[in-house]
Amino acid sequence: MSIQSTKKEKYTLVTVDIEKLDGTKSPELKSQFVLLNNEGNKNIILDFSTVKYSDSSGLSAILVAKRLCENLGGTFVIFGLQEYVSKLITISQLDSILNITPTLKEAEELVYMEEIQGNLN
Numbered sequence: 001m002s003i004q005s006t007k008k009e010k011y012t013l014v015t016v017d018i019e020k021l022d023g024t025k026s027p028e029l030k031s032q033f034v035l036l037n038n039e040g041n042k043n044i045i046l047d048f049s050t051v052k053y054s055d056s057s058g059l060s061a062i063l064v065a066k067r068l069c070e071n072l073g074g075t076f077v078i079f080g081l082q083e084y085v086s087k088l089i090t091i092s093q094l095d096s097i098l099n100i101t102p103t104l105k106e107a108e109e110l111v112y113m114e115e116i117q118g119n120l121n
Helices: 026-038 056-071 083-091 104-120
Strands: 003-007 012-016 044-047 076-079 099-101
Touching: 003 026, 012 026, 026 056, 044 056, 044 104, 056 076, 056 083, 076 104, 099 104
Parallel strands: 012 044, 044 076, 076 099
Antiparallel strands: 003 012
């Protein structure tokens, strides 16, 4: 399978092992996010390090994940953006609403900080 989920202590890591995320693969990614949401996974970190190309359907899947996490009071973080995908996200002005980090470690730290902040509120 080209999309895998690994449950960790505070988040679920979704790894996308696809070079080209388009209309043929994006529905699979969206359904994975919906399934995780239905299971109560509120914090998701998306590993996009192997994705070299994405179209609007791939961006749509990312936005679905963000909305689902927020609906549960959680955090959605994406890391490992390749140059083309990063430019696409910037051009689409999604970089202003998405949590994007360069590495998994920074993504984990962001989730942990959001959890602490949520507990304080």
